Amino acid sequence: MREIDVKEIIPIVRKLCIDASIYIGKDVVEKLKEFQEKEESPIAKEIISIIFENQRLAVEKQMPLCQDTGVAVFFIELGQDVHLVGGDFYEAINEGVRQGYKEGYLRKSMVDDPIIERKNTRDNTPALIYLDIVPGDEIKITLAAKGGGSENMSEVKMMKAADGIEGVIDFVVDRVKRSGGNPCPPIIVGVGLGGDFEQSALLAKKSLLRSLTEKNSGTKWAKVEDEILERVNNLGIGPQGLGGRTTAIAVNILHKACHIACMPVAVNIQCHVHRHKTAVI
Amino acid sequence: MPGTKYLQTPLKDDNLKELKIGDKVLITGTIYTARDAAHKRLVDLIEAGKELPFDIKGQIIYFVGPSPARPGMPIGSAGPTTSYRMDPYSPILLDAGLKGMIGKGPRNKEVIDSMIKNKAVYLAAIGGAAVVMAQSIKEAKVIAYEDLGPEAIRELKVENFPCIVANNIYGNDLFDEGVRKYKK
Ligand code: SF4
Numbered sequence: 001m002r003e004i005d006v007k008e009i010i011p012i013v014r015k016l017c018i019d020a021s022i023y024i025g026k027d028v029v030e031k032l033k034e035f036q037e038k039e040e041s042p043i044a045k046e047i048i049s050i051i052f053e054n055q056r057l058a059v060e061k062q063m064p065l066c067q068d069t070g071v072a073v074f075f076i077e078l079g080q081d082v083h084l085v086g087g088d089f090y091e092a093i094n095e096g097v098r099q100g101y102k103e104g105y106l107r108k109s110m111v112d113d114p115i116i117e118r119k120n121t122r123d124n125t126p127a128l129i130y131l132d133i134v135p136g137d138e139i140k141i142t143l144a145a146k147g148g149g150s151e152n153m154s155e156v157k158m159m160k161a162a163d164g165i166e167g168v169i170d171f172v173v174d175r176v177k178r179s180g181g182n183p184c185p186p187i188i189v190g191v192g193l194g195g196d197f198e199q200s201a202l203l204a205k206k207s208l209l210r211s212l213t214e215k216n217s218g219t220k221w222a223k224v225e226d227e228i229l230e231r232v233n234n235l236g237i238g239p240q241g242l243g244g245r246t247t248a249i250a251v252n253i254l255h256k257a258c259h260i261a262c263m264p265v266a267v268n269i270q271c272h273v274h275r276h277k278t279a280v281i
Numbered sequence: 282m283p284g285t286k287y288l289q290t291p292l293k294d295d296n297l298k299e300l301k302i303g304d305k306v307l308i309t310g311t312i313y314t315a316r317d318a319a320h321k322r323l324v325d326l327i328e329a330g331k332e333l334p335f336d337i338k339g340q341i342i343y344f345v346g347p348s349p350a351r352p353g354m355p356i357g358s359a360g361p362t363t364s365y366r367m368d369p370y371s372p373i374l375l376d377a378g379l380k381g382m383i384g385k386g387p388r389n390k391e392v393i394d395s396m397i398k399n400k401a402v403y404l405a406a407i408g409g410a411a412v413v414m415a416q417s418i419k420e421a422k423v424i425a426y427e428d429l430g431p432e433a434i435r436e437l438k439v440e441n442f443p444c445i446v447a448n449n450i451y452g453n454d455l456f457d458e459g460v461r462k463y464k465k
Contacts, residue, residue, distance in 0.1 A: 043445065054409065066360055105351050107358075120432075234464065237460055241460070242456065243460050244459070
């Protein structure tokens with residue numbers, strides 16, 4: 001048994017929020033370069049260059065890559081041999097978010113109720129927290145700071161087994177097509193298959209945590225990802241929806257077991273400001 | 282890119298006449314920020330026959346909710362937000378004299394028709410290139426709806442603010458034509 005004071009978590013979460021907003025992952029840069037080389041549209045090529053310039057300036061000026069610094073989504077793996085002391089675990093995460101968004105000059109984008117009042121909570125809380133209990137005595141905290149523009153282009157569909165893998169691919173491609181320039185392409189397409197209604201959505205979001213340069217460990221899934229990526233890039237949407245060959249730079253799929261009557265499919269769209277950072281305590 | 286054009290606000294019909302979709306434009310002058318919540322309030326004022334917090338004639342509205350400014354800086358990161366959420370409001374503002382909009386993503390038919398009718402343009406800024414865009418913003422001050430936080434209306438002084446013409450006054454649409462060109 002390892003005792004961890006929840007107060008230790010606060011500065012770690014604070015730093016995750018600030019770092020994720022400024023420093024883009026190497027995998028995103030690598031993929032953008034690869035696609036820029038293949039890009040046929042001059043406007044698209046120039047847009048990708050401006051994205052690189054933005055990544056450089058964000059670090060130089062210590063400013064967030066995008067003004068929408070997102071809702072703070074946490075995927076936490078809590079070791080079952082950890083004993084949390086010193087206060088409320090969830091509140092410690094929220095306090096870290098509060099401090100990070102204030103001290104990092106990040107935008108506060110949360111409203112207290114979704115439709116009637118829509119009053120800004122002014123500190124970007126509450127965070128969305130998903131907890132998994134795992135073996136061990138560590139806590140692994142992953143923050144995904146999710147922007148609203150790309151999140152809005154996401155969708156869950158309860159399909160039928162008879163739709164087959166082709167039906168699933170058609171749905172994913174169509175979802176990207178209907179999104180057009182709205183989610184700030186180049187995008188990353190997260191796909192969750194199986195589980196149930198809500199788990200498919202969670203799988204789609206979690207799939208985005210896999211490095212973009214890492215292939216799917218299941219060969220047949222890797223092939224499906226390649227097929228979706230090719231079809232998506234044949235849509236011609238291009239960076240910002242202004243036309244081009246670079247609509248998506250990666251497709252990531254996560255799948256799980258599901259009920260004999262069901263075939264849930266979820267698509268979570270992620271923009272090129274793909275912010276996620278992990279810390280282990 | 283086909284060509285770079287310079288625009289000064291308030292916009293004049295003569296300058297807008299020559300804009301083609303895909304043109305790169307650099308804007309200098311004053312522009313105003315507004316997102317969903319501010320749009321709703323502006324439209325409510327127009328419908329109630331009341332005066333707007335700024336003179337909208339010939340002006341540009343930039344769809345943005347910037348991040349907070351660091352001390353000594355005029356503004357934080359300031360890239361565009363998705364424009365379709367403003368589609369229900371834009372035709373009313375265009376009828377009131379608005380001449381330009383800056384945002385990201387395509388507009389609906391009502392907005393495009395209203396741009397033709399009112400000789401107005403829609404300019405695409407690059408979503409997610411928010412630090413680049415902030416470099417062209419020299420001053421920012423909240424002029425209305427402070428209670429809305431990031432969604433308050435700000436008056437921005439910009440110099441060579443970079444955009445791409447997405448819809449010109451003739452109804453051409455880069456979102457449509459660009460995609461058709463590269464579709465396979
Ligand atoms: S979709 Fe992404 S890049 Fe576009 S405005 Fe939102 S957070 Fe920024």
